[in-house]
Structures are given as structure tokens and as C-alpha cells.
Amino acid sequence: MNEPAETAVRDRGLLDRLARFCYHRRRIVLATWVVVLIGMTVLGNSFAGEPSSNFTIPGSDFQKAQDLLKSAGAGFAGARGEIVIQSDAGLSDPELRRQLESVFAEVGQVDLVVAVNSPFDPANPRAATQVSSDGTIAFAELSFDSESQEALKAPSDEVRAIVERSGIEGVRMELSGFMFQVREPPGATEGIGLIAAVVILLLSFGSVLAMGLPIITALFGIGIGLSAVSLLSNVMSMPDFASQLAAMIGIGVGIDYALFIVTRYRTALHAGRSPEEAVALAIRTSGKAVLFAGVTVVISLLGMFLIGIEFLKGLATGASLAVGVTMLASVTLLPAVMGFVGHKIDSLALPWARKSVTTERNIWFRWSRIVQKRPLVMALVGLAILLGLAWPALSIRLGSSDAGNLPTTDTTRRAYDLISEGFGPGTNGPFIIAIEAPAGVTFGQLQQISTEIGADPGVAKVTPAIPIKGRITELMSAAPPAEPGRVPDLSAFAGVVLTDDTIAQVIVTPTTSPQDEATVELFKRLQSDVIPAAVTGTGIRAYVGGATSAFEELSTVLQERLPIFIGAVLTLSFFLLMGVFRSVMVPLKAVIMNLLSIGAAYGVLVLVFQKGLTLGLDVGREGPIESFVPMMMFAIIFGLSMDYEVFLLSRIKEEYDRTGDNSTAVADGLSHTARVITAAAAIMICVFGSFIFGEGRVIKEFGLGLAVAVLIDATIVRMILVPATMELLGKANWWLPKWLDRLIPKISIEGNADDHDGPAGPPAQPERELAGAGV
Secondary structure: OOOOOOOOOOOOOHHHHHHHHHHHOHHHHHHHHHHHHHHHHHHHHHOOOOOEOOOOOOOOHHHHHHHHHHOOOOOOOOOEEEEEEEOOOOOOOHHHHHHHHHHHHHHHOOOOEEEEEOOOOOOOOOHHHHEOOOOOEEEEEEEEOOOEOOOOHHHHHHHHHHHHHHOOOOOEEEEEOHHHOOOOOOOOOHHHHHHHHHHHHHHHHOEHHHHHHHHHHHHHHHHHHHHHHHHHOOOOOOOOOHHHHHHHHHHHHHHHHHHHHHHHHHHHHHOOOOHHHHHHHHHHHHHHHHHHHHHHHHHHHHHHHHHOOHHHHHHHHHHHHHHHHHHHHHHOHHHHHHHHHHHHHHOOEOHHHHHOEEOOHHHHHHHHHHHHHOHHHHHHHHHHHHHHHHHHHHHOOEEOOOHHHOOOOOHHHHHHHHHHHHHOHHHHOOEEEEEEEOOOOEHHHHHHHHHHHHOOOOEEEEOOOEEEEOOHHHHHOOOOOOOOOOOOOOHHHOOOEOOOOEEEEEEEEEOOOOOOHHHHHHHHHHHHHHHHHHHOOOOOEEEEEOHHHHHHHHHHHHHHHHHHHHHHHHHHHHHHHHHHHOOOHHHHHHHHHHHHHHHHHHHHHHHHHHOOOOOOOOOOOOOOEEOOHHHHHHHHHHHHHHHHHHHHHHHHHHHHHHHOOHHHHHHHHHHHHHHHHHHHHHHHHHHHHHHHHOOOHHHHHHHHHHHHHHHHHHHHHHHHHHHHHHHHHHHHHHOOOHHHHHHOOOOOOOOOOOOOOOOOOOOOOOOOEEOOOOO
16 A cells, blocks of 8 residues: 655655655556567567678778778678688698598588688689698688678588598698677676675665565666667667677676665665655655756767767767666666555565664765775875876777687687688688779779789798689689699789670788787888888779778778767766765866776776787686776766766765765765665676676676776775875865856755755654664
């Protein structure tokens, strides 16, 4: 039965009305959320789109090369892979080759396989380059008529089955290509984070029932959010890890947001408010701050659309949906569920919780006073720690991992190692030069491009310019087969004049691996010096393509735009906080600290993933940081840190407005909020950190980076730098010129002046809380 509303309750705004509506109509609200969850789950499972493993970079050389090769027809429009073969006895035996050709022929019959270029086929102009110099390792190239990971799942499984049952004695066969990578099933890491969150919530609230409220809210939010991501995959480019990233963020913020609201509700109940008044108070105070922080996260994430990269739009949309749905659940579903709970919030209490009745002021107030006694020393110590952690970020190298970073249990990693052994590390990431030659150009001019590229010291080998569209391809069918280990001799065609437009490709194999800095330097030389010099005056156009080119082009675009994006986000942060706290110094300090904490998180990523200081974590071998991770991390952490910033500083501002004493206001504000911020941060750290134990390198980077950033923000920043710097600045913390005060709109997130935790109407009693109550 609904609790009677307190008398003389005046309207306190939209959130107050929303909270009371959800409280009184709690059965309808809960039923609506259940229906939406079930409906979205059914729709998401029935009409899920396909994750996209490719991306476009408008205007780039890679994109021009990709489009040109696609226009050449079948075999060049889809994904590619390899069957890698190794035999210690060599691969020259005719019977062995016959058996392998039989395997290749069977693979060629698989759906969506449009070509199998055998290393033993005389008609294959590149056959000689597909056998190692010692004759023990070779590979057959597979071309698929699709780039969709979902569409290629069944064909790749069939190819895998054919290879596994071939059983050729003395021959080892591995598969290369993204379609053959082993994918971790969803939910494997999320469970670890949820279990850790349950434990922390139990310790914080001391009650099973109170613990369950944030978990329920997060599960509803993430269930609906992930289903929405699956449906959006039909109309947007969504990488295969988009759902994992959305789950990571959705679980973290969902539990965090609900934790703040439930804590305020519980505190108000203990102070004598009725359940309805406690719900309304929690939503119009903590709920308002949750909306402020959540909307900030969504806006900063959607800012990724300005970058213009399709798959980044998909990542940003998926993460934004997860945050948006959990935020909505926090201010509608949660007050409805709290209405069912009522005064029973402390039911199923743990043994120690009943014995612990104390204020939080003791521990954290004393800590703040310790910091405030030596503010300069403490500020310098905190600053030194952040700068020390951030220092490695100055050498950050953006790029992309490859199969060489996978565990050796994966066939694509074993294929990667075999190709490196037999052909050199660069063979795992060749550049594909797409050439467009107009009629009137001689075949010899076409081949001159290959000759000049091959002269670069960073090139291990280069194929002739093989036409893949145009009449010259008919003449080439009469070319003599190449000798083993040699490229085809096409000199007889040097004087042939192309009678129509021709598309050709040149395969350039670097001397170094795809992740190596030397490979990046080679790419830049090819693009800016070698190729322009080779085609000058011929009318030929050539573009550097291939996966390695794509990742480098993406890294360049993101590296150029990252400072602009960060600057825009920090500017937004500055003006929002200025509107909230009516101060210049508070938002300025927040911006600087935000920058330092994210820099420290970047530094840890560089140490672990780029420098190889794994700290016992299974992160694969060292390599560059995924090019889009820093930008996505900044957008996410900006909103999360805003959450903690608002909860802490709003309480400090409230105390300062009441007393006019800056030092006491800082100490009291910290004592009231530190415990709940610590609990919220601990949950975030566990949820994000659990993803380090997943399989994908990208999601490991996100997990570690976000966990470190939250840890730094909730400890060094909130517990050391904030009280130390605010003590140093004194009343200057709250300085705002009058002319600026008139220009900047006021943003209220603290609720009303009488939104204390005690009963409505009479003055609040001295605050006394059960263990775990906060804010």
C-alpha cells in the first residue's frame, strides 16, 4: 500500500513530480520496464544486425585504393585470408602438392569463397612469392565475397573443418584472417565485475536488500541497452567489441548512479523522512546530479561523430545508449522499486551492520585536516605522482594490434608466426598499391612503379604491377610460369601499349612487422615521396592500400584531431562547472586535474601495452595503443569524473554557503561524500578491471585504462589534490567577476534550500547514519 504523502508538500520541480509519479504508480512503472526489457531482448535476438569489421576513412589513400580494387570485380571486394602450410621435409613432393591442391579445391567450393590462389598453380602470377626460400612454408590466398564477420562465420567454420580433417602426414596447416579468430562469448568478463560489485555494495550498505537495488537497475539498463546496440547494427557500422564496451560502461555507470541515489534515499529514511519524501528528495538531489553527469557523458561521446569515422560513430552510439538507458532507469525504475522496499531498506542486514551506528565525519574529516595542515606539500606530492604516471604518455604511439598480439592457442597467431618465419614479418601486413593507368600508357611504365618501390631500403620484396582489369590481362595469360622462388618474367610485355583503362595492383612487403615504427615510416615515404616520383608525367594514379595502410591513416586522423577533441571537452567541462558552482577557480582546477588524471591513465597504458611492463597481466606482446582508445577513454572518463566532481564540490559549496568557512566546508564536504565516492569508484574499478581478463586486446586496453583513471580520480585527485588546492586558494575558490556572473546561466543541481535529509518542515536533526549511508 502506498505511504501517505506528507502534508503541505510544495511542488519542487519536474524531477520531484517524476519521482512521486513513479513512487505512486510503481506497479505500472515496473511492469513497463519489464515489458520493455523482454520486448527489446526478443527483438535484439531476432533482428540483430551484423558487427562490422571494416571501416571507411573518407578521402584517404586507403579508401581510394579500396574503392579502386572493388571496382575491379569479384575477388577484390571482400575479406581475405590464408591457409598457411608448413612441412619440415619440404613442399616439393608432387604427391604432397596433389593432396594440398585437393584441399584448396574443396575450400574453393565453400560458400562466399570466390578465389583460392594456390602457391603451386602455374597460372597464378604470384605463386612463386607464396613459397618460402627454403621450400618448407607456403600459403594459399583466400578471397571472400563479403567483409561481414557474421556472414563469414559459417564459411570460415566450414574452411576450418576442411583443413582439420585433411590429415596430411607431416604437414601442419594454420589459418590466417580475422574470420578465423576465436571470439570470446559475451558475458564471460561481465560476471566477474558484477560479483565484485555485489561484494562492495554489501560492504557499503550492510544489507542484501539495499545492495540489490543498484544491481537490478544496472541489469535492466544494460539488458535494454545491449539489445538496442544489436538492433542498431542493422543501420550503423558497429565493431564486434561495441557490445562489450557498452556492457562495461553500462554496468559501471548503472551501479554507480543507483548507488548515489539509494544512499541518499537511505540517509533520508534514517533521518526521519517518509519513504515517499525520501524518494522525492533522492531524485531531485542525487538524481539531478546523475542526470547532469550522464548527459555530459552522452554529449561528450556523441562528439565522436565530428571525427567522421563510421565505426567510431557506432562505438559512440553504443556506449551512449548504455549510459542513456541506465540513467533513465535510475530516475524512473529505481524510485518505483524503492517504493516497494519502503522502510525495509535495511532488511536482510549483515551481522556487523546492526552494530555500526556512527558518523562518517570522523575518518574523512580527520584526513582532510591532515591534508589541510600541509596543503602545499600534499599538493606537490599528488602532482608529482600524476606527472610521473603521465610521463610515458609523451611517447604514446597510436596504431593497431594484429594477430601477433593474440595468444598462441589461436590458429591465426600460429599462422602469423609461420608467415614471419618463412617470409619475414612484413608479409603479415603488406601494402597493396592500387594503380589506375589510362589508355596509352605502356606496360613498361606500369612496371617502373614496382621497380622504384623495390629500391626503397624498407621494402623486403615487391611484386610486378599485375593488371586485374583491362585487355592486358588476356595477353598475360601466355606468360611463362615463374621459376620457384622467382617473380614472373613479364619483360616481354614492356612495350605493349594499354588500349583501355587498366587497374593493377602491386603487393609491397615491408622488412618489418605491421606494428613496427619502421613500417609506419615506409608508409609515409611511399605515400609522399616514392610513388609520386614514380608516376610523375605518366597520367598514372596510385594509392597505398591494405590493412596496415588503413590503420596508419586512421591513427594519423585521430592523432591530429585528439587535441581538438580534448580541448572542446575540457572547454565544455569548464563552462558547465562554472555555471554550477559560480566560480572561476573551481572549474579551472577541475579541468587541470581531469587532464592530469587522464594523462596518468594514458601513461599506464603505454607502460603496459606499448612498453611491455605487463605487471603479470596477460596482455600479449607489446605494440602500439589502438588509435581510437585514447579519444574514447577521454570522452568516457570526462563524464565519470564529472560525476564525482559534482557530488563532492556541491556538498563543499553547500557547507561554504552555510558557514562562510572555506577550510571547514572542504573538510565537512569530504567527510559527507568520501565514503560513497570510494564505494562507487571501487565498483567502477572492479567492473572495468574485470575486462582485462577478456580475450580482445582492445577491450583489455579500455578496461585497464578506465580502471586506472577512476582509481586516480577517486584517490589522488579527490582525496589529496582537491582539499589541498582548495585550502591553498581559500576564498579565491569562489571568486567570480560580476560581469561574468551575469553572462553565465545558473545551473542548479543541489536541489532546494530545504533539501536536507531530515523530515520536511521541521529543522533537520544532527546527521547520524548507518554504516554505508552517504552523501
